[in-house]
Amino acid sequence: MLEIKNLHVKLEDEDKVILKGLTLTVPKGEVHAIMGPNGSGKSTLAYVLAGRDGYEVTDGDILWNGESIIGMEPDERAAKGVFLAFQYPMEIPGVAGLTFLRTATNAVRKRRDLPELSTPDFLKVVKEKAAKLNIDIQMLKRPVNVGFSGGEKKRSEILQMAMLEPTLCVLDETDSGLDIDALRIVSDGVNALRSPDRAMLVITHYQRLLNHIVPDKVHVLTDGRIQKTGGKELALELEKSGYADYTGKAA
Amino acid sequence: MQLADQVLDKGDRGMTVQMLTTKAEQAILKSFEDNATDLPGGTAVAELRRAAIGAFASKGLPSRRVEEFKYTDLKANVKDVLPLAVGDASGSAGDGALSKHFAALAENAVSFVDGRGVAEKNGNKFLAGLLSSPPTWIMSALADKELAASADLLLNTALFTDGAVIDIAAGAEPTDPIVMVTSTPNNALTALRHVIRVGKGAKVTIVEIEQAPRTAGVRQSSALTQIEVADGAEVAHIKVVEARKGSLHLSHGQVSLGANATYSPFHMTVGDGLVRNSLNVFFNGQNTTFDFAAASIVHGTGHADTTLVIDHTVPHCTSRELFKTVLDGQARAVFQGKVIVRPQAQKSDGKQMAQALMLSPDTEFDSKPELEIYADDVVCGHGSTAAEIDSDLIFYCTSRGIPAPVARAMLIESFIGEAIAKVAHDGLREALTVFARESLTAV
Numbered sequence: 102m103l104e105i106k107n108l109h110v111k112l113e114d115e116d117k118v119i120l121k122g123l124t125l126t127v128p129k130g131e132v133h134a135i136m137g138p139n140g141s142g143k144s145t146l147a148y149v150l151a152g153r154d155g156y157e158v159t160d161g162d163i164l165w166n167g168e169s170i171i172g173m174e175p176d177e178r179a180a181k182g183v184f185l186a187f188q189y190p191m192e193i194p195g196v197a198g199l200t201f202l203r204t205a206t207n208a209v210r211k212r213r214d215l216p217e218l219s220t221p222d223f224l225k226v227v228k229e230k231a232a233k234l235n236i237d238i239q240m241l242k243r244p245v246n247v248g249f250s251g252g253e254k255k256r257s258e259i260l261q262m263a264m265l266e267p268t269l270c271v272l273d274e275t276d277s278g279l280d281i282d283a284l285r286i287v288s289d290g291v292n293a294l295r296s297p298d299r300a301m302l303v304i305t306h307y308q309r310l311l312n313h314i315v316p317d318k319v320h321v322l323t324d325g326r327i328q329k330t331g332g333k334e335l336a337l338e339l340e341k342s343g344y345a346d347y348t349g350k351a352a
Numbered sequence: 353m354q355l356a357d358q359v360l361d362k363g364d365r366g367m368t369v370q371m372l373t374t375k376a377e378q379a380i381l382k383s384f385e386d387n388a389t390d391l392p393g394g395t396a397v398a399e400l401r402r403a404a405i406g407a408f409a410s411k412g413l414p415s416r417r418v419e420e421f422k423y424t425d426l427k428a429n430v431k432d433v434l435p436l437a438v439g440d441a442s443g444s445a446g447d448g449a450l451s452k453h454f455a456a457l458a459e460n461a462v463s464f465v466d467g468r469g470v471a472e473k474n475g476n477k478f479l480a481g482l483l484s485s486p487p488t489w490i491m492s493a494l495a496d497k498e499l500a501a502s503a504d505l506l507l508n509t510a511l512f513t514d515g516a517v518i519d520i521a522a523g524a525e526p527t528d529p530i531v532m533v534t535s536t537p538n539n540a541l542t543a544l545r546h547v548i549r550v551g552k553g554a555k556v557t558i559v560e561i562e563q564a565p566r567t568a569g570v571r572q573s574s575a576l577t578q579i580e581v582a583d584g585a586e587v588a589h590i591k592v593v594e595a596r597k598g599s600l601h602l603s604h605g606q607v608s609l610g611a612n613a614t615y616s617p618f619h620m621t622v623g624d625g626l627v628r629n630s631l632n633v634f635f636n637g638q639n640t641t642f643d644f645a646a647a648s649i650v651h652g653t654g655h656a657d658t659t660l661v662i663d664h665t666v667p668h669c670t671s672r673e674l675f676k677t678v679l680d681g682q683a684r685a686v687f688q689g690k691v692i693v694r695p696q697a698q699k700s701d702g703k704q705m706a707q708a709l710m711l712s713p714d715t716e717f718d719s720k721p722e723l724e725i726y727a728d729d730v731v732c733g734h735g736s737t738a739a740e741i742d743s744d745l746i747f748y749c750t751s752r753g754i755p756a757p758v759a760r761a762m763l764i765e766s767f768i769g770e771a772i773a774k775v776a777h778d779g780l781r782e783a784l785t786v787f788a789r790e791s792l793t794a795v
């Protein structure tokens with residue numbers, strides 16, 4: 102279970118406060134969506150969950166399976182099952198996709214006390230998972246994300262997620278930049294990972310993704326706080342009326 | 353000899369030869385003096401040596417006022433000069449880069465120990481044995497006027513004790529690379545001269561390794577390699593220099609390229625010594641490609657200078673330079689890439705990229721591209737970057753469970769790997785990759 106309690110986050114180098122008392126609980130087995138306007142702090146929440154530098158937690162806590170993860174390095178969180186699919190996946194020139202995937206997969210397996218995958222076993226698993234995401238294995242021989250289209254980058258994120266078998270999946274605007282076919286492929290990939298052992302937090306700006314990845318709950322984030330929580334129908338409502346009703350102070 | 357005497361005399365009287373003030377320069381002249389009668393060669397070569405030492409005496413070691421040595425002031429930095437090695441050729445190459453990383457090549461390698469070739473192999477000759485009456489092509493290479501322009505090259509002409517003579521017949525395609533390994537077990541100055549001719553349509557890979565075994569002494573070395581590439585030939589030329597603290601390595605390549613040829617040099621410099629790799633390339637025939645890559649890993653107080661002069665004298669030639677360096681400690685790297693496009697050299701295509709990855713804030717990278725373009729229909733470009741490791745990329749890797757030190761190593765290796773990737777020979781590329789990886793973890 103993911104428990105975010107009264108989370109306050111500011112930028113480390115500036116006075117800017119972004120999250121102002123965010124509280125949220127995602128039980129295992131559930132998929133929750135976070136919707137909010139641009140600049141409301143969605144990516145900040147995602148980064149703070151993954152452990153990115155540059156943000157300072159000034160109050161509150163994040164518990165994953167009862168344990169605070171705030172002081173942990175990103176790789177330690179990954180070992181504990183945290184995975185962030187980036188809104189803007191990064192390009193790593195010179196590192197082949199397969200090398201990256203194998204290094205990450207085996208690093209995580211090692212820390213979970215699982216045997217490392219041999220090269221043939223690894224390749225077999227990658228091929229299978231890549232095929233489901235419509236990713237050509239040749240693409241993975243190229244440097245990570247370099248020269249990939251927006252849609253290819255997002256699919257490559259989901260492939261990484263499938264390989265690392267996380268238990269907390271945070272997807273930051275995975276739908277942005279996808280056409281309708283790519284959206285379906287990515288959503289199918291995400292849905293395939295839905296399981297009673299997994300919690301998922303799906304961040305999106307638009308309702309359309311939630312037609313494919315149907316959430317158990319929808320949270321509205323504006324001005325650094327969750328302003329409203331509802332069922333999947335809340336997303337449809339937002340689509341019609343926009344976020345105007347949820348400016349922090351008016352709520 | 354006479355000239356040297358003269359110079360020394362003047363030096364003694366002070367005054368006249370103001371430039372000749374450094375201890376190192378005096379020592380070089382004395383070295384010539386002491387060894388002149390033992391240096392290999394007949395009258396013609398002896399004359400060449402005398403002229404060279406005379407010209408060296410009037411120039412002195414290059415200081416930063418010489419544009420090509422702007423960032424590598426030998427006059428100021430070379431304090432002492434070791435005695436010239438005149439090895440008895442019985443030494444062993446010792447335990448350095450070659451035996452560790454290029455073991456598969458060792459069988460084939462021609463060794464130079466303390467300035468002398470050890471055993472001739474594969475039909476390639478040693479230069480020393482041919483010098484009493486050298487074949488015309490060798491003599492004209494040795495006497496190349498272009499080499500008189502720079503004091504570091506004059507030094508080589510005056511003092512070289514041996515070298516390889518490689519003569520690849522037209523159309524030949526030796527399957528194995530031709531490998532030369534140089535080591536200097538004792539504290540010494542060495543000067544080697546390699547003369548290479550690659551015939552029409554031949555395809556060859558040449559490897560030069562300057563190794564610095566842990567057990568060896570500090571060395572000062574000069575290596576001058578001259579290559580004449582005939583029409584349609586393809587030459588890959590790999591040079592690996594291990595440079596230990598306190599050592600000096602001056603290396604130069606003088607290359608002339610025929611038409612429809614390809615010359616692909618790759619330089620790898622590793623360590624914390626003072627290294628200068630210079631290369632002058634002349635395009636003498638059309639539709640020829642020069643494709644240079646370099647990877648250097650410098651740490652401590654190491655200093656590695658790569659200076660290129662690429663002369664587009666004819667139309668329709670392509671030049672590519674990719675220079676990559678990883679710097680740690682207080683290390684300094686220099687890249688100077690001069691591309692000259694002569695008025696008649698239309699449709700020249702030149703691109704240059706120099707990149708440094710700085711692992712410590714005390715490192716320095718001096719990058720100086722120089723485009724001298726006298727033709728109007730050309731495509732020439734250059735770029736240069738100096739950066740630290742991208743912390744966003746470290747985050748991306750660690751968020752995938754990769755520990756930060758592994759992520760750092762992976763990113764550094766990939767940075768340098770882009771240059772190593774240009775090496776076409778599979779075995780060499782792999783050996784260089786492993787050598788780079790181990791050198792990086794040792795940094």
Ligand SMILES: Nc1ncnc2c1ncn2[C@@H]1O[C@H](COP(=O)(O)OP(=O)(O)O)[C@@H](O)[C@H]1O
Pocket residue numbers: 112119137138139140141142143144145146155
């Ligand atoms: N590293 C940063 N530097 C400067 N401003 C930032 C940084 N991260 C976030 N912000 C600012 O914080 C606010 C929230 O950003 P973000 O979390 O990216 O919002 P969202 O993902 O909801 O669009 C925005 O105003 C954004 O400009």
Ligand SMILES: [Mg+2]
Pocket residue numbers: 143144145188273274
């Ligand atoms: Mg965002």
